[in-house]
Amino acid sequence: MGLIFDKNVAGLYKSWYHSPQGRKIDGSIEQLIVSLLDPTAGERVLDIGCGTGNHLLYFSRMGLDVSGVDASSYMIDKAKKRLGHRCTLKIGRAEDLPFDDNEFDLAVFINTIEFLDDPLQALREAGRVAKRKVFVGVLNSLSLSGLMKSIQGYFGDPLFSRTRCYNLWQVKSLLRMAYGNAPVSWGCIDIWPSFIEETGTFGMHFRDIGHLPFGSFLGISATMIYKIMTDNLPLKDRLKKASQSLVGARTLEDLNRNRGVL
Secondary structure (H helix, E strand, O other): OOOOOOHHHHHHHHHHHOOHHHHHHHHHHHHHHHHHHOOOOOOEEEEEOOOOOHHHHHHHHOOOEEEEEEOOHHHHHHHHHHHHHHOEEEEOEOOEOOOOOOOEEEEEEEOOHHHOOOHHHHHHHHHHHEEEEEEEEEEEOOOHHHHHHHHHHHOOOOOOOOOOOEOHHHHHHHHHHHHOOOOEEEEEEEEEEEEEOOOOEEEEEEEEEEOOOOOOEEEEEEEOOOOOOOOOOOOOOOOOOOOOOOOOOOOHHHHHHHOOOO
16 A cells, blocks of 8 residues: 555655745646646546645646545545645545546646555556546656655655655556556656855756656656457357247248239
8 A cells, every 4th residue: 555644744745845945846847747748728637646735736727627536534634625626535545546437538646656565556547547648757766866865764764764766767667567558758857956146055956857867856648548459258148049920930832822823
């Protein structure tokens, strides 16, 4: 099942999210998501691992029909208080989504599969419920930021001790196992230190580094492809004996006699 956010872990994530670094990272992530998903107003999107609804609010402002699912009842309660009736929210596991086939146009994982025990099954479930695209956004294990998070986890950080970062090739491999040869697009965002002369302090500079696979945040989208296959199913029941004809059992000789033909 992976890590389910309780009140304490959710508090740690909230503190990071509302920090200047977290805010800037999140804004850059949203731009990357839009470029890879190319969403259209009115499309149905499912945020898998939606947390308290940060990205659901963003998708809602874009005019999308938004839904979210999270394994944490605590996080879903928080999301309901924030979004009210603007969103459909359910408690559920990413590996067993409580939705029908093709119920959505888009499905997104934003920093979700890092906390899952079975990301492949979760991707398969996303492909089942989404009919156009699936987006995966992860902390990049090949970036300096990803390495620092791994070190934090090694020393017992409660948020990152059960987190697994992924690189481009690992995510592509999971997508290939889940969706076969589905077309894939990807991009990276990196974080660089920048000197701010006006204040004499150091800040963080964010930039889209496109197809250099070493950025802090890695985003990949897969376009769903559906193949129709037919199977020859053997009949297991014997055919029933045909009922008697309404015309009756009349021979050709009887018909000819009635017509006056010798």
